[in-house]
Amino acid sequence: xxxxxxxDNKAEAAFQPSLSWRACVALIAxxxxxxxxxxxxxxxxNTLMVTGESFSAIPGILSFRFVANEGAAFSLGEGMGLLFxxxxxxxxxxxxxxxxxxxxxxxxxxxxxxLVAGGALGNAIDRLALGYVVDFIATDFIDFPVFNxxxxxxxxxxxxAFAGFMFLSPAAKVDATAELNARDEAAAARRARRRAARGxxxxxxxxxxxxxxxxxxxxxxxxxxxxxxxxxxA
Numbered sequence: 001x002x003x004x005x006x007x008d009n010k011a012e013a014a015f016q017p018s019l020s021w022r023a024c025v026a027l028i029a030x031x032x033x034x035x036x037x038x039x040x041x042x043x044x045x046n047t048l049m050v051t052g053e054s055f056s057a058i059p060g061i062l063s064f065r066f067v068a069n070e071g072a073a074f075s076l077g078e079g080m081g082l083l084f085x086x087x088x089x090x091x092x093x094x095x096x097x098x099x100x101x102x103x104x105x106x107x108x109x110x111x112x113x114x115l116v117a118g119g120a121l122g123n124a125i126d127r128l129a130l131g132y133v134v135d136f137i138a139t140d141f142i143d144f145p146v147f148n149x150x151x152x153x154x155x156x157x158x159x160x161a162f163a164g165f166m167f168l169s170p171a172a173k174v175d176a177t178a179e180l181n182a183r184d185e186a187a188a189a190r191r192a193r194r195r196a197a198r199g200x201x202x203x204x205x206x207x208x209x210x211x212x213x214x215x216x217x218x219x220x221x222x223x224x225x226x227x228x229x230x231x232x233x234a
Contacts, residue, residue, distance in 0.1 A: 015103055016105070023099075026099055029114025029157075030115070030121065032118065033115050033122065033149065033157075034121055040136070040148070040149050041122075041126070041149075048064060048065060048136060049134075054138070056140075060140055063140055066135075067146040068135075069132055088120035088123060092117045095113045105165075108163060108168050109164030111157075111164075112156070112157040112163075119154035120150070120154060122149070123148075123154075133148065133150075134148060135147055135151075137152075
């Protein structure tokens with residue numbers, strides 16, 4: 001049992017950061033985003049949705065009003081709710097696969113992907129349960145689509161994941177030129193070994209043919225071909 005635990009620990013340590021760290025951070029980020037999104041949407045449905053009124057949080061800058069969004073994030077792609085819900089599920093599955101299989105990821109990348117997963121699930125639950133997404137955050141100083149906490153999680157998560165991958169991921173620090181040169185050298189070495197093996201087989205085959213030809217004995221001399229010499233009759 002102890003030997004198996006040591007092997008598991010070594011395998012997990014090969015991941016940067018470890019699988020357990022990734023799971024904890026991504027899960028906390030996803031659950032936090034999902035919980036905040038759910039709580040705020042319940043509040044909006046019990047207040048602004050019932051009254052139909054809007055609430056000015058910061059006059060001229062930010063206000064809250066209920067909008068039933070049948071599309072994607074920021075009220076885009078209306079009428080394609082089920083398709084977006086299916087896509088959100090695929091995104092979450094892809095994130096799980098990536099975090100569980102990629103050997104090297106940054107911590108910021110892990111946090112960002114957790115936020116994306118939580119936001120995607122929040123909006124997907126709305127589409128499947130209600131047929132639309134509850135949006136309520138409106139910017140008054142610019143003409144911008146109404147959005148929600150899940151949308152914020154998705155956008156912030158994508159930005160963090162991209163920045164983490166480009167600038168902080170251990171995988172991005174690998175010298176691409178050295179990696180390609182190493183692959184070329186390994187391929188050349190494999191080709192050389194194959195050529196040497198073919199040459200060795202060819203030499204072995206030709207040597208066996210010569211031996212089989214010589215196994216019949218020495219070539220016949222003149223006496224063997226024409227019989228005994230004439231002097232033998234005297």
